[in-house]
Each structure stands twice: as C-alpha cells, then as structure tokens.
Amino acid sequence: MNYSNRKEKCSEKCNKVVGFTFALLAAFSWALCGLLFKYVKDAGADEVQLARSILQFIVSLPLLTYRRENIFQDDLKTNLLIIIRGAISVLGNWFFYSSIKFAPLGDAVSVTNTCITLVGLVACICLKESCSVIEALLSILTFVGLVLVARPSFLFRNMASESAENMTAGILLAFATVLCNTASIIVIRYLGSGVHFIITMLHYSWVGVVYSLALFASEGTLQIPCMDDLLLILLIAVVGILGQMLMTISLQKEKAGHVVVVQSTQIIFALILQLVFLGYSPTLTSLIGSLIIFFSSVVLTLKKIRGSNTQKEKADRD
Template sequence: MAPDGHECSETIKCDKVMGFLFALLAASSYAVSGLIFKLAKDAGADEIQFSRSLLQYILVLPIATYKKKDIIAKDLKTNIILLFRGFTGVVANWTRFYAILFIPLGDAVSIVNTYVTLTGLFACICLKERCSLLDALLSILTFVGLLLVARPSFIFGNISTETPEHITAGVLLAFGSAVLASITIVCIRKLGSEIHFSVSMFHYTWIGLAFSLASAFSKGALSIPCTHDLIVLFLSAITGISGQMFMTLALQKDKAGQVVVVQSTEIIFALLLQLIVFRYYPTLTSLIGSLLIFGCSFVLTLKNTRSKTNKEDKTDSTSIDNVALKKQ
C-alpha cells in the first residue's frame, strides 16, 4: 500500500529536522577539530590528514562490510564522482589546515565558509538548481564579507600584526579550501542517498592516506610525533571523522544549499572557541565580515525554507484536489 500525502509530508519534515541536526553537529565538530589542530605543537597538516584518514579507514571499512555495501560502484560514472569527491575533499581539508596555521582560527573558518554561496553557484551549474537575483546579491555581500575578513593591504593598508606574506597565503589557502569544499558538497549531493555514507567516506580515506604520505615524503617531513601530538592527532581525527559523517548524513536528508547554510554556524563556534581558549579578540572588520558571511547564509536559509514550504503546500493542495475529483 502506497503512503498517503500526510505520511509523505511527515517524512519530509522528519528528514528536514534530521538534516538540520546533523549539519549543526558537523559544524561544531569541524570547529573543535580546527581548534585542536591550532593547539598542536609539531604535528603538521600531513600528519593530521594521515591520522584522520587512517582512523577513518579503520572505522568505516567494518561499517561498509556490515552493511554489505560494494566499495566499487557498478557504473563508471559513479566511480569517477566518488574518486573526484575523495580528492577534492582531501585537498580542501589539507588547505584548510594550512590556512589555520597562517591566520587566526575565526578568520580562516569565516573565509572557508564562503563555500555556502559557492555551493549554490556550482549546484546551479552542475545540478541545474535555480539561481535567483537574491542568490546573486547574497553572493556579492558574502564576497564583501570575505574582503573584510581578509583585509587586503591594497584596500586597508598593513593594519595587522601578522606578516603580509602569511596573511596572503592564509587567505588564498582558505578560499581554495572553500572552492574545493563546495565542489565536494555538490559531488555528495549528486551521488544521493543511493550510495551509503560509508562508501563515500571510504574513498576519502584511501585517497587521504595516499595524498598525505606523498606530500610528507616529498617534503622529507615524515616523522614519529611526540606523546602530546599523538593525543592531538587522535582527537583531531575523531572530531574530523564525526564532522564528515554528520555532514554526509545531513546531505542525504536535505538539500545541499540548506545543509551547508546550517553548517556555516561553524563561524560562530570558531569565534567563541578562539575567544575562550586563546583569548584572541577579533578585529572590528573581521567581526563585521564574519557576521556578514553568516548573515548572508542565514538569509539564504530562510529563502530556501520558504520556497520549499510553498512547493510542499502546492503539492498538498494538488493532491487534495485529485482525491476530491476521484471521489466525484
């Protein structure tokens, strides 16, 4: 017996709530992961990436085996998307770590979270999702917020205590991470719920292991970390895996645009952690830029939610009319 309109509506609402909760958990997990990496003494991005990928491999493989999921998809197109998702996700994570080293945690997270609007742009191009005039306006305002956080010297002058080279490198790495993260989100959404999250994460893990090892060997920086950094590596891996898992589950429950908007609350978590742990007070321009980026994300959430509600109301109304006609 097929489910009626009321049951379908309840299922949609339940998925929406679950998607919201998963995205919020992903945001807090990523913020804590960035904080832990900032606290590391000697562990670099390669060590963090390797430990996270290794632990994730150990945890994910039994899940995929238990669920009896095929690691390799049946068609070539899906396998290519899985590989591309894994590569972009690994490089996005790697560039994010290096950005946190060069600039404050809150600034790095704010710039990385511009991928909210970038995801909408790529989703419009790749997934044929609608892009309105308001979306374009929010994208421009997000870029203004990015400029306020980055504070380029050709606009603001050299007003930071950090060296200009470090600021430029950190901003470029953070923005590169945002671009790659948005592509990763679109790939996950393209795969849909037919691909179990453990399969998607498995491809991320083996690509992460290969990438981090190759990067460390090329720099001659592969070494055994001290006890303190071993703890840091383990905690960073746990929080990073949790964030990835929650994010994948959220994307399977709701639209890509809405999920990444909720996940952008990572900005708030990062600013609070930065203030509590490091006693670092953001500059006025950084704070305004971060709030502007978050505000644009919030407005985009309201827009998407209202649009989805209107569509659901129209669908319910059409279903009721069809039932009434059948009874006549």
C-alpha cells in the first residue's frame, strides 16, 4: 500500500470518528435542551422559539453572506417549499418544548424519535420508495412502544386522572412534533442537495420570529422573562443551534444512515439526564416502550444501510 492510499484510508477513518463523535454530541445537546427547559419556571415554548430564531438568524446571515449564497432561489416552487419547511420545523420545535411541560423528558424524546420509522412509511406513500415486510413489522413494533410510553388511560387504569390528562397532552404534543419532523424531512428529501442548509436555517429563523411575534400579539402575553428564565432560554437557544451545527458537520463526515443510528441515542441520554438531575425514574412500561422505539429505529436504519451497500456493490460489479 503506497503513501497516498494510506493517507486516504487514514483520512476516511478520521472522518468516521469525527462524524460519529459530532452526531453523539448533537444527540446529547438536544436531550440537554429538554432538560434545561424543565428548569424554566414562568416562560414557555413561545419565548424559547423566539430566542432560538433570533440567535439562529444572527448566526446564519453572516455565514450566508460569506458563502455568497442567494437567500431566494430562481424557482418559485423551491422557494415555497423552503418556507413551508421552515414553518413546519418551527411548529415542530414549539410542539416539542410544549410536550416537555406535560410529559416526562424521556417519554417526550422517545415519542419524537418514532419519526425515523414514520418517515419510511410516508416516503413509501408520497415518494414511492420501497417498503419491505421487515420495515412494516418494525413500524408495528414502534407503535407498540409508543403505546407503552403513552400509557393511555383506557388501557392503564392505575394512573391518577390529573397525571393521565397531563401525560395525554404531552404525548399528543410530542406526536405532533413527530408529524412536523416527518413532513420536514420529506420536504428536504424532495428538495435534494441543491439547496444549502444555511439557506434553510435562515428561512427557519425569520419564520420563527414572525410566528412568535404574531402569537405574542394575538395572546397579548409578550413580556421579558425573569433573569433566571432568560439565561436558561438563551442557553437553550445556543445549545440547540450548536446541536444543529454538530449534526450538519457529522452528516458531511459520515453517511446519513450511520448518523441516524447515533442520533437515536438521544432517548438514552434523556432517560439518564432526567434520572440524574430531575430524580425521575421512568415506569417499567415507559422504559420498555422507550427501548422498543430505540431498538426499532436502530434496526430499521441498519437495514437501510445494508440495503444501500448491497445496491452499491451490485452496481460496482455491473
């Protein structure tokens, strides 16, 4: 093996290590955002969304100027899809933080990670992508895990009425996050790699600012949070943006399928963080459901990676 081949192989291994490390840090940072939001007392998801959007706009605009990217594309349909994707992502982010107010952190994060399975089903219907029997079975298994996490009152009678109502509200909000994230990923798949991620970040930012201000104006609740909440909200915004950047870098260094597997560890991080810092131990059914969702997500992604590698090897032989 000559020097150039050894150098290329070493570079490939370094990219894999960096990709996996950054994906792991991104998963941890998103779980950390949920934990920090648990400590916010008087402010809600609206304030977090506004702070995140403003900070992300401040970060993305200089990057967009440096790369000399056009904010708007030549195609009207592409521009509309980018804006729609931004609006969907803003709603998804708002639903996620709202769900944490009602449901335990680990349960909310577990439900939102069912997005990996749901994307495959929606892509099969909308984008005509193939869907095997194993993928269908894993989807059913994910639904079983979702039921165990949600613990609906008509199946689990041992929950207090107030706890059941809060849990139901939290799970419904978390599932709304899943629907938004699924729609967002489908739009990104449809757009392809022709649109740089900084452009979508910028459109997410201004849509988030407009949405938050419109919501505050309609409800008449716009007020500056107390200093403790304000610091937490700013920290959540910074950690959230950092997580998004880490995930973007990991996708540039490693295959998307591998990154998605690592991203699923967000469930494990959330369960550990809520146990260590919040002193909340998940119920047995909730823990089993979370592990089922984690298992289904990992197996489904690994299957897709194996199928992709098989197709690539077949194409190379041909």
